[in-house]
Amino acid sequence: MNDKQYIDWVSMSDAALAQTIGTFVKHHRLAQNKTQEEVANAANISRSTLSLLEKGENITVPTLLQVLRVLDVLYVMNTFKIQEEISPLELAKQEQQKRQRARNTDNDNTKKSDW
Template identity: 80%
Template sequence: MNDKQYINWIAMSDVALAQTIGAFIKHHRLVQNRTQEEVANEANISRSTLSLLEKGEAITVPTLLQVLRVLDLLYIMDVFKIQEQISPIELAKIDQQKRQRARNSDSDNSKKSDW
C-alpha cells in the first residue's frame, strides 16, 4: 500500500499492541540516548514500571502519558483529535445559501433613467 508499511491493528491481540507501544517507547528513549532511570525519574515513576511498559506489560494510561511527555512524544495524541465533518447533504445546503450575484448597493430609487 504505497510506501507505507501496512499493519492490521484490528487483527493484533491486546498483548501484541502493548508490545508495539513498548517498543515505540524504548526506540525513542534509545534514540534520545536516555537511560530508563533518567526517563523514569523525570516521569515520576519507578524504573521497573518503565521497564514493564517497554516490555509490553500492563500499565496505566496516566503512566504512558507521563512517559510520552518526558520523551516529547505527545504529538502522537493528534490521532485522537475529533474533527467535525460536514455531511455531503449539509455541504450542499450551505452551498445553496451562498450568494450567487452581487446587487447594486444603491437602494435609493431617486436615480431616474434617461430613457
C-alpha cells in the first residue's frame, strides 16, 4: 500500500466531518500564531463563532470561507474544481481530425507547367 493515510470520509458522520474541519482550522490558526480574536476580527465574525467552528459545531459555509481566506488556506477549494475529462473515443476522433500534412500556400495558378 502507500504511505498516505486512508480516511473513509463516506463512513464518517456529519459531526465527525465538522470536527475534522474545525481541527484543520484550529491547526492552521495556531501554526500562524494567531489568537481566536485576531482571526475572528479579520474574518468579520465573532470570537464565539470561530470557537464553534473549531469545536465542530454548525456554522455557515460563508463563515467557513471567510476564516479560510483569513488563514490563507483557500487552496483546499482546489478539491472542488471540476476538470473536464475527454473520453477515449472523443480523443481518438480529435486525433483523426488533426492535420497530417501541410499544403503549399502558393496559390498562384498562373504558372504554366513545362509539360
